[in-house]
Amino acid sequence: MTSEKVDLSQSPDTHGRFGLYGGQYVPETLMEAIHQLEAEYAKARADGAFWEELNGYLKDYVGRPSPLYYARRLSEKLGGARIYLKREDLNHTGAHKINNTLGQALLARRMGKNRIIAETGAGQHGVATATAAAMFGMECVVYMGAEDVRRQKLNVFRMELLGTRVVPVHSGQKTLKDAINEAMRDWMGSVQHTHYVIGSVMGPHPFPMIVRDFQAVVGRETREQCQEQLSRLPDMVVACVGGGSNAAGIFYPFIGEPSVKLVGVEAAGEGVDTQRHAATLAKGQPGVLHGMFTYVLQDDDGQTLPVHSVSAGLDYPGVGPEHSSWKDSGRAEYTSVTDSEALAAFTALSEMEGIIPALESAHAVAHVIKIAPALPKDCVIVINLSGRGDKDCVEVAGLLGKHIG
Amino acid sequence: MKELTTRGTKGLLPYLTAGLGGLETTERILQGLAEVGVTAVELGFPYSDPIADGPTIQSSFTRVLEKGIHVREILDMVARFRRNNQLPLLAMLSYSIVYRLGVDCFLQQAVDAGIDGLIIPDLSLEEAPQVARQVSEAGLVLPMLVSPASTPERRQKIAALSTGFVYYMSVTGITGERNQLPPELINNVRQLRQTTGRPVIVGFGISTAEHVRRVCSEADGAIIGSALVRRIMETQDAGGDTEAIVKAAAEAVSGWMVGLPA
Numbered sequence: 001m002t003s004e005k006v007d008l009s010q011s012p013d014t015h016g017r018f019g020l021y022g023g024q025y026v027p028e029t030l031m032e033a034i035h036q037l038e039a040e041y042a043k044a045r046a047d048g049a050f051w052e053e054l055n056g057y058l059k060d061y062v063g064r065p066s067p068l069y070y071a072r073r074l075s076e077k078l079g080g081a082r083i084y085l086k087r088e089d090l091n092h093t094g095a096h097k098i099n100n101t102l103g104q105a106l107l108a109r110r111m112g113k114n115r116i117i118a119e120t121g122a123g124q125h126g127v128a129t130a131t132a133a134a135m136f137g138m139e140c141v142v143y144m145g146a147e148d149v150r151r152q153k154l155n156v157f158r159m160e161l162l163g164t165r166v167v168p169v170h171s172g173q174k175t176l177k178d179a180i181n182e183a184m185r186d187w188m189g190s191v192q193h194t195h196y197v198i199g200s201v202m203g204p205h206p207f208p209m210i211v212r213d214f215q216a217v218v219g220r221e222t223r224e225q226c227q228e229q230l231s232r233l234p235d236m237v238v239a240c241v242g243g244g245s246n247a248a249g250i251f252y253p254f255i256g257e258p259s260v261k262l263v264g265v266e267a268a269g270e271g272v273d274t275q276r277h278a279a280t281l282a283k284g285q286p287g288v289l290h291g292m293f294t295y296v297l298q299d300d301d302g303q304t305l306p307v308h309s310v311s312a313g314l315d316y317p318g319v320g321p322e323h324s325s326w327k328d329s330g331r332a333e334y335t336s337v338t339d340s341e342a343l344a345a346f347t348a349l350s351e352m353e354g355i356i357p358a359l360e361s362a363h364a365v366a367h368v369i370k371i372a373p374a375l376p377k378d379c380v381i382v383i384n385l386s387g388r389g390d391k392d393c394v395e396v397a398g399l400l401g402k403h404i405g
Numbered sequence: 406m407k408e409l410t411t412r413g414t415k416g417l418l419p420y421l422t423a424g425l426g427g428l429e430t431t432e433r434i435l436q437g438l439a440e441v442g443v444t445a446v447e448l449g450f451p452y453s454d455p456i457a458d459g460p461t462i463q464s465s466f467t468r469v470l471e472k473g474i475h476v477r478e479i480l481d482m483v484a485r486f487r488r489n490n491q492l493p494l495l496a497m498l499s500y501s502i503v504y505r506l507g508v509d510c511f512l513q514q515a516v517d518a519g520i521d522g523l524i525i526p527d528l529s530l531e532e533a534p535q536v537a538r539q540v541s542e543a544g545l546v547l548p549m550l551v552s553p554a555s556t557p558e559r560r561q562k563i564a565a566l567s568t569g570f571v572y573y574m575s576v577t578g579i580t581g582e583r584n585q586l587p588p589e590l591i592n593n594v595r596q597l598r599q600t601t602g603r604p605v606i607v608g609f610g611i612s613t614a615e616h617v618r619r620v621c622s623e624a625d626g627a628i629i630g631s632a633l634v635r636r637i638m639e640t641q642d643a644g645g646d647t648e649a650i651v652k653a654a655a656e657a658v659s660g661w662m663v664g665l666p667a
Contacts, residue, residue: 015531024531025500027457028563029552029577031529171463177454184456189578191554288501289454291527301476302505303453 011322016205019328021321024204026291030184033191038206040111045213050106057102058217061135062092064099066218068225068382073352074369081375083368084234085355085385086222086250095358095387096218096246097128101197103214105132108195115139115194119183121148121176121242122313122360123155124387125199130164132197140164143182145175148312155391173306176242176316180290200243201320204291208248208320215249222382223253230380236261239384240363241334242278242314244323246386251332261333264323265367267309268336276308279336280319281327294321310339310399311359311392337366345369346389346396358387359396415621416444417662418606420497420630421654422462423448424469425637428482430647434637437655439492441662444626447524447608450479450498457526459581461631465638476502476511480518487519495548495569497524500532508536512543522546522569530563537566548572548606553593557600564601570625573597574609581631583610586619594623614661621665629661 016022044050058064066087075083088096120126126142133140146168172178187196201208239247241264254260269277287296297305297317309315326332345366350356364383397404451466540547546569564571598605607620608628620627640653
């Protein structure tokens with residue numbers, strides 16, 4: 001566990017902009033709550049006691065630091081680069097999402113708000129928010145697209161078990177973006193006593209910064225662990241990108257290290273040249289969605305396009321604004337893998353390493369499976385294994401023709 | 406829109422989702438509302454991801470988008486209406502749409518069609534200054550929204566940037582019919598008018614003639630949206646044709662205007 005303070009010198013600027021991207025495109029009703037959050041986070045960020053308390057929970061409740069594991073069989077089978085897995089799947093609740101929800105729950109408590117709300121796609125952020133709410137004794141409501149409620153029954157049950165009310169959202173495409181709309185609408189009417197725990201590095205400023213800062217623990221640990229185990233930094237860090245929180249968290253502490261290549265992997269669904277994908281950075285263009293200026297998948301009228309991915313957590317037509325900025329500056333590069341490549345990686349990692357990855361994380365694994373064979377043996381790649389795949393087993397079994405649910 | 410900048414008239418500004426029941430129906434409803442004597446109409450451009458709108462307006466957006474109606478076609482309809490009608494029209498739309506079409510490009514198209522002003526609910530004070538300049542250069546008004554949660558300092562800044570009038574949201578929350586308006590509403594409106602010296606029009610939650618009268622006892626006008634959109638959708642669902650929809654809309658609106666000074 002590192003107690004290092006978050007670097008205040010970095011972006012965003014005072015207007016919440018990462019280069020061109022970010023900003024605050026929300027109705028006036030939300031601006032008061034957003035200013036309150038900005039002010040409270042500025043205080044918390046400079047308060048050693050805040051980080052000490054959060055780090056205590058991350059250590060004793062979440063189980064941090066998560067291991068950095070050398071995937072020997074996978075590396076040897078591919079015959080090229082040495083592949084390491086940052087094991088966020090081993091966190092309490094099974095994904096990186098808890099790093100952020102505990103931080104935001106603490107912020108909510110500092111603001112005197114005892115009700116928290118959240119959106120969820122795959123259900124991982126919903127479960128992590130429900131967990132934080134249970135642990136801090138807060139009221140919690142999670143909005144989830146009706147289609148995702150169907151795909152992720154296990155996580156719905158987990159949230160309910162944790163005392164959270166799960167509200168299925170039937171508007172729009174009935175997936176993640178619609179759940180975000182509904183959570184924002186709840187917040188419009190409940191700002192005085194409710195904090196909206198956004199689950200990714202997205203939404204209006206200061207959310208992209210706050211979520212990145214809370215997830216940056218992943219990258220800081222990775223740096224330290226690389227130094228301990230290899231006495232050097234990795235050559236490449238690879239992470240999947242939907243909204244982009246696990247990628248931002250592991251990339252951020254390496255931004256100032258030009259020798260470390262940063263690669264984000266989006267969901268190509270049935271292919272980026274079809275209508276069914278969620279590769280926002282690859283195929284989108286700058287626009288406004290969910291309070292931020294960023295790359296989006298829209299039609300010529302600014303209407304959000306339908307997106308598709310086998311993974312409910314990557315099924316999002318926008319992306320965090322800092323990723324848009326890193327894409328334009330070239331500091332990170334972004335690629336995509338298809339549903340079938342991700343499914344193959346899901347099986348391969350299970351068979352070769354005894355680790356069942358979340359379908360989201362399987363996208364990062366799939367990209368590394370493609371590129372590792374051609375890389376030299378002294379090349380070190382770290383994959384952010386952002387979540388575990390238990391939640392996906394019923395869905396994947398169905399896709400493999402084995403009905404278990 | 407000039408009359409809204411000078412106080413003295415009080416009136417109703419119905420909100421209508423463009424394209425609901427088809428663009429020809431919208432054009433006919435607009436003609437009907439002009440005959441009834443409304444002050445202006447707030448014409449909503451459907452958006453896939455509205456954040457400030459409740460279930461009624463959201464579902465009206467979905468109906469229109471499913472029909473594949475585009476911004477260009479809505480503006481063409483406005484231009485046809487404008488040929489023989491001077492009723493002021495305010496376009497209500499997400500900044501997502503404005504940005505995608507290009508701010509200057511959209512403004513030019515809106516001016517050419519005969520739109521008088523824009524209401525952009527997701528354009529916060531923080532992001533608005535540049536757009537406000539462009540809107541003003543195009544000769545349109547940009548009323549901006551004040552919420553009951555806005556601090557006194559923000560109210561002043563928003564009022565200073567607003568043109569045409571200041572749009573006061575009666576409640577913190579989304580659009581939609583409400584049985585009761587907050588008791589402090591009238592005081593809030595009085596204070597906003599006094600401290601800013603600007604005309605104030607109130608929207609969100611206003612659903613009955615009694616609400617309209619009460620709001621207009623202090624405000625310069627009232628906006629009624631979901632209640633009208635619901636009537637239109639109900640008439641549609643009951644199999645009503647264009648004629649029936651136009652009649653239902655005009656009747657509802659004249660009912661809400663009972664008791665307002667002519």
